[in-house]
Amino acid sequence: IVGLLRALKNDVAKYNIALSVVAPAITLTPIITSSGRRTTSDPAEWAASMARAGVPINKAESVALAVAHLINIGMQANGQGLLLQKDKMVDVERGIAKSRAMWMGKEMLDLFKGGRDGLRAPNKL
Numbered sequence: 001i002v003g004l005l006r007a008l009k010n011d012v013a014k015y016n017i018a019l020s021v022v023a024p025a026i027t028l029t030p031i032i033t034s035s036g037r038r039t040t041s042d043p044a045e046w047a048a049s050m051a052r053a054g055v056p057i058n059k060a061e062s063v064a065l066a067v068a069h070l071i072n073i074g075m076q077a078n079g080q081g082l083l084l085q086k087d088k089m090v091d092v093e094r095g096i097a098k099s100r101a102m103w104m105g106k107e108m109l110d111l112f113k114g115g116r117d118g119l120r121a122p123n124k125l
Contacts, residue, residue, distance in 0.1 A: 002081055005093070009079040018078040022066045023092075025085040026050070027058040056086035 001021055009019045026032065028047045047057045066089050070077040081093035101109050 002093075005079065005081060013075070013078050016075065018070070018075050020070045020077045020080040020082070021093075022063060022070070022082050022084065024058050024063045024066075025056055025083070027060055027063055027084075029060055058084050058087055062087040062089075 002023075005019055005021050012019050028043055030043055033041050033043050033046050051057050062084055066082050066084055069089075070080060070082070079093055080091045082089045083092045100112075104112060
């Protein structure tokens with residue numbers, strides 16, 4: 001999914017479409033206790049035991065708020081990849097883009113940018 005976001009975000013922006021991703025970690029829903037491997041059928045009880053063990057758990061409402069946030073900011077949401085953990089969110093894609101020079105090095109970054117700006121077949125969406 002993130003690969004599709006990265007590949008398509010610039011193309012869809014031309015049509016005033018914002019493409020983004022919400023990537024929640026474990027989220028408290030009934031599905032987490034329906035696998036048959038859990039010791040309890042109560043999602044809240046299971047989440048509490050996981051939280052005591054240090055596992056970050058999201059509320060479903062936090063995922064909904066992240067989606068609402070992206071809708072609210074319109075085209076500014078294009079290319080955002082929100083990671084949600086323990087009801088907190090961060091735009092991982094922005095962090096990756098800002099740090100690219102650090103982990104790629106100047107030469108590789110220039111080649112990377114050159115590949116994006118070079119000749120290529122037009123995308124006919």
